[in-house]
Amino acid sequence: MESLPLQKKLALMSLSLAMADCMKEIESESSLRRTLEMGCCVEGSLAQALAEYEMNMERDVLQPLNKLSEEDLPTILKHRKQLQKLLTDWNNARTRLLQAQKNMSASPGGGSAVTPPKLEGLKEEEEELRRRLDQSKDDYLSDLYQFSSKEPEYENYFIRFLELQADYHKKSLGHLTEALGELRDTLKDSGQVTVKQSPADVYGVPLTTHLSRFGCEIAVPISACVKILLMYGMHEEGLFRLAAGASVLKKLKARLAAGASDLSEFMSELHAVAGALKSYLRELPEPLMTSELYSDWMKAASIKEAEKRQESYREVLQKLPAENYNNLRYLIKFLAKLAEQQEVNKMTPSNIAIVLGPNLLWAQSEGDTSVIDIASASPILVVNVVEGLISCATDVFPGDVDFGVPEDSVTAPVLSDVTAKPESVPAPSSPPPTISGRDPDLVPVKASPLIEGVSNSSQADYSPTTARKVKRQAPQRPSVPPPVQPRGSTGNEASDEVPSPRPFPRRTTGGSLRVPNMPPPHPPQPPKSPNMKPEAGDTDPSKRSAPKPVPRNRIQSTED
Secondary structure, eight states: OHHHHHTTTSSSHHHHHHHHHGGGOTTOOOOHHHHHHHHHHHHHHHHHHHHHHHHHHHHIHHHHHHHIIIIHHHHHHHHHHHHHHHHHHHHHHHHHHHHHHHHHHOOOOTTSSOOOOHHHHHHHHHHHHHHHHHHHHHHHHHHHHHHHTTTHHHHHHHHHHHOOOOOOHHHHHHHHHHHHHHHHHHHHHHOOOOOOOOSSSOOTTTTHHHHHHOSSSSHHHHHHHHHHHHHHHHTTTTTSSSSSOOOHHHHHHHHTTTTTOOOOGTOOOOOHOOOOOHHHTTHHHHHHTGGGGGHHHHHHTTOSSSSHHHHOOOOOHHHHHHHHHHHHHHHHHHHHHHHTTTHHHHOHHHEEEHHHHHHOOOOOSSOOOOHHHHHHHHHHHHHHHHHHHHTHHHHSSSSSSOOSOOGGSOOOOOOOOTTTTOOOOEEEEOOOOOOOOOOOOOOOOOOOOOOOOOOOOTTTOOOOOHHHHHHHOOOOOSSSOOOOOOOOOOOOHTTTTTTOOOOOOOOOOSOOOOOOOOOOOOSSSOOOOOOOOOOTTOOOOOGGOOOOOTTTOOOOOOOO
């Protein structure tokens, strides 16, 4: 209890309290919370041990040594200084006495300035200083003898100091060892990664090191990215070709570096997932297809015959290390599945090889110069190698690969209205109504439909929304009148010639129908009913006025 006020002032106690505050924000079942709780207890124990150490140090060592330095040693030093001063004064008095005696003896006639009384005074002064000097010397020697007698006691103070330090460090080591053992046992029971198996060893480390530390056969970035792409990205256009946002890619790589294999939160960022996979392959110290076999891959790709080239691929694959072969097989099988959806994602084996080939195989930077010459002379062969492996994946990699994804999740794309090709509009079941008395010289015109899907006989089915969706560009109006077409046999036969309307310029062989001077209005106005009779006074063709513009999928006719 006496050490409690001192304990609160220690930095270790402040650290313990900070850990206690931090773990309040963490779930109770989290392993990090248990670790913080253990750290909080350990730091508290260390703070208590340190407080006890400092109190014992103050009582057993510092106070006696403080008395020695503030009382005993200053007295000794004071006597020593006094002795030195008296010694100097005595030497000066003795010198003056000797000089006076010499002067008196040199002048026997009494001419000297030194009188006997003065000489007697110098003798008394010299004797007094001698007496005081002897007394000061005795005091100084007494202090030294007394200090010398206490030397074992002073030595014990320093020994006690070292003993207290050893005891403090021993207690601290005991607390730390016990806590570390308990933490290791807890992590081992929960099956989590220990400190020696750091999850940060993902990007930029050798493949064998990564696989051994994670205890897996397929690298974590490869398996995690392939699974999410199989489930959500097989129909994504430009996969591996289009770049993702830098911030999203950085976040995804950091998540993979933390040892996470569930990337479901990135299902809407498929280009970032593909970029993370491509980045992992690019940052490998040794390419997945190994630089040592670079020349062998180049020779295999140079073979013209397909069967011999595939056989050469198999021979080179047998030379790969087991770890590289398993991961390459896993990746190529996935890329082959991706290429099967090339009609939707636009990623053919050639396109995939162009973007991924340089990340799977590159030449050695040092060593054999012939390999470097081959690489500089024919870089396209790298793309040919990867393209060949994807195209003949079932032959060079026999058997199926378990991606851990249900087969029904990898489905064919569902084409939207935008990507789907518009089907041809079926011809109307019956020809458009004709008007009796039509000019026999008029050939039925193949109207250029402005709006597909609108029946010629019913304008009620037309809607502006439909017109905007399936509108086609109208053909360019001819600058000169077209040549006269031969007469048709009958109107009914002509109407049966073409089952569906096609873009065709308006043409006439006579009569009053003329090419409109203005383009048709948009949106088109409902035409007049074909059964309407012309006015009685308008029988002369020469006096008829030009017809009004009508929609292109309507044919206006007049009676003779």
